Amino acid sequence: MLESRMHTENNQQVDTKVHTCDPQQWVAKYADYLYSYAVTRINDGELARDLVQETFLAALEKAAKFEGRSSESTWLTAILKNKIIDIYRKKSSGLLKRQEVPVEVSESDDFFEVDDGHWKVQHQPQAFGLEVYNPLIGKEFDHILKQCMQKLPVLWLSVFTMKHMDEETTETICSELRVTPANYWVIIHRAKVNLRACLQKNWI
Amino acid sequence: MNDNTLRKIAYNCKKATFLIEKKQVGSITVREKLELKIHLAGCAVCRTFEQQSIVINKMVHDLFHEPKLNELKLDDDFKRKLQGSIDEKLDKN
Known part of the structure; x- marks a missing residue:
């Protein structure tokens, strides 16, 4: 665990902006926040729970490397965010397999006339x-x-x-x-x- | 830009709404700005679209930022288990 503050000899705080890393407090402090963050982005409560758990476990592995440049919550959110992007990627590549040309958005059921681009x-x-x-x-x-x-x-x-x-x-x-x-x-x-x-x- | 392209753009709502979106999340060129301005001057439907589009972006942003984000909670049982697995890992190290 890292100390958040450094002290000079006369005990004045030096503002080094080093943040602490205290995994024991993670669940109490961040679990709800991270869960909400995940649910709003993937709309799947169960998957969101799993991601929160994975985030904490991944963070534990990396805790030794936590340098305190950002706050714990920013750091944890960044880990979670990467996991969410992985989900997006997996989901959209799943789509790729099922459909031939998913990214080339189909023109059918379009909102605009084909010839002049007017609104239908x-x-x-x-x-x-x-x-x-x-x-x-x-x-x-x-x-x-x-x-x-x-x-x-x-x-x-x-x-x-x-x-x-x-x-x-x-x-x-x-x-x-x-x-x-x-x-x-x-x-x-x-x-x-x-x-x-x-x-x-x-x-x- | 010749008269013909101008005329085409002036009536092309698909292009205009595309530029409305591009302008909001990125940037459009001076020429594109001019094209859009000309179109919007004569197209009430796209002016409505633009107003709504801007509002929708704000609503979406609001939807996923404080304080609404704090409304969701994990259940205590799951949290206890989570704490357990963290403690276990910490003990090992």
Whole structure:
């Protein structure tokens, strides 16, 4: 275990920003947080529990190397995040096997006319109360938002989540999920068009 | 950019919404900004889309950040087991 503070001879604290690593306290301090973090990103409680456990065990293995440059919670979250990205990758490559060309997003059931790119009349966005940001919109909306996100194809949801939840860079997302930049933008676009349509349909 | 491409863009909602998304999560070129501006000036549907898209991004961000994140809890039984396996490992080392 590392000491968080260094002391000078006259006992003044030197602000070295070294953080402690105290595995005995991990469950009490971080288990719920990490669990919530995982559940919101993979929407699978059981898998999320497993990931929390794996995170702690992996962290224990690495505890000796913990250098205290970041806080324990940041460090643990980073380990968990990598495990979540592994899941995304596995899920989307599973998709790769089942379908021939999953990344090349299909044009069928498109929202736009093929010849001129107009909105198809039945898909034209309409105002439904989501034109102005309202942070107090409430749980019911959150619930619908989550459900609509879950309807997106796995790869799209992975891209969308990494971008909007974790604000990862485009480069990171493309390399972690192995999509080309061109496909990345197609996915970002189509995920939003679909998500918006789902919200309009269900939030009235 | 000639008149023909301008006209095409001015009526292309697919391209416009693509640029709306790209602008929000990355960056678009000066030329793309101009294309988008021209399109939005004449397309109320895409203006609605843009408003909603921006709000959706904020809602998604809110959804997964404090304080809502604290609502979920692991059950105590699982935590006890977890603590047990950590203690066990610590004892070994």
